């Protein structure tokens with residue numbers, strides 16, 4: 001069938017995929033987006049929409065101290081053994097991509113205050129991340145509004161939708177609108193499981209649909225931008241990814257890695273397969289994880305009742321600390337009644353306190369001794385931990401873990417978070433190791449071409465986002481790196497495919 005041949009096939013519909021599809025459609029290529037679920041956006045639609053795209057006009061307009069050079073210095077200080085060519089490709093193309101997107105009447109970015117995750121040379125005060133400007137839902141064409149995956153609180157908890165699309169919602173809606181406007185095709189319910197080849201070149205994909213298997217052909221290339229394999233427990237276990245599929249933040253039924261496996265069948269090389277973008281996750285009553293940041297008070301202890309890190313660390317850094325010892329997963333977050341028994345942090349979702357207490361994911365008591373008993377922790381150890389922490393709070397300095405010393409620690413509160421555990425009742429919430437996705441996958445080059453182990457490119461095959469091995473390795477340098485890098489390499493893939 002003629003309409004099953006396109007210039008470019010994009011697999012997945014997150015921020016990277018839709019950037020690639022929008023730019024390809026704008027450049028006059030015929031493009032199809034294949035999405036396995038019935039909604040577009042994946043984890044990108046749940047996200048805050050922060051994009052780490054250094055050196056662009058957006059930071060300049062905001063009077064932000066960002067520059068490509070300072071971003072280069074920042075990454076150089078954080079990354080061990082970086083792929084310098086890909087880092088340079090990212091840094092060079094990031095401002096070009098922002099200019100290209102902002103050149104479109106449907107797209108506008110703004111600077112977003114959000115501190116970078118490491119106190120390292122080149123760091124910019126209050127960060128250099130940018131985000132798509134919010135957009136009213138009724139300003140989006142209905143076919144797009146109907147396709148955008150709902151925000152996390154609506155998708156997972158059934159809460160009300162939003163009249164204004166912000167963050168990742170705005171990103172997905174704006175890009176999807178460009179795809180439709182410029183004649184692109186979007187097919188949901190297409191689960192890509194295989195790649196078609198002809199004379200060593202990728203020429204299309206095989207996908208499962210409700211009506212049976214289909215094949216689609218691509219004249220210029222296939223871009224795999226279909227997330228990682230965070231939702232597949234056997235793949236996680238095989239590759240040693242800490243945490244569990246049940247605890248990931250990826251939407252149900254999304255990222256289970258079939259496209260990565262399909263590329264491996266063609267000889268694609270992989271790297272970083274044990275890595276993810278991690279976060280501490282309040283365990284929910286349905287056994288799933290959650291995303292938490294911005295601690296306002298309280299402390300985290302392991303199964304022995306001892307603190308092990310600054311609770312205000314950027315979430316991936318805290319998650320990695322959790323992963324270092326088995327007694328830290330699960331952990332307990334201990335807090336007092338200063339916020340009326342609610343978790344003193346941003347938690348998405350938090351869950352209902354009464355339901356947590358009923359299910360045992362939270363325990364509550366009027367004394368610390370009784371709390372320790374309910375947690376199954378030695379009361380003397382917990383008492384000592386809390387007394388020591390309260391001493392630090394009185395002194396205004398955390399001698400063990402330096403909490404509140406960094407601008408990130410106090411960003412969400414605007415003031416100290418090192419507050420004593422005081423008024424009862426006391427609550428302990430179970431925390432597991434959650435993630436925003438895996439970040440290991442296909443090895444790619446500066447054009448986002450998928451490479452074999454010998455370094456040769458598989459013609460016609462590109463990858464970006466969590467389908468590819470991250471350009472920043474096992475580090476999460478700053479807010480917006482997952483989306484920023486996914487978008488840049490999808491754009492570079494389209495440039496290469498269009499030129500070929």
Ligand code: FAD
Nearest residue numbers: 012014036042043044047048049050192226465466480483
């Ligand atoms: P996704 O966005 O998950 O998209 C993958 C899509 O591919 C899905 O729709 C999936 O259904 C589809 N797919 C999978 N397999 C197939 C297949 N076989 N065939 C067809 N389709 C398939 N990152 C940032 O950079 N900035 C932020 O502000 C930010 N905030 C976050 C906030 C939250 C609450 C969460 C959960 C995450 C956040 N992240 C943020 C992380 C970021 O959202 C993800 O790392 C990123 O979106 C991953 O992009 P992706 O395109 O690789 O995958």
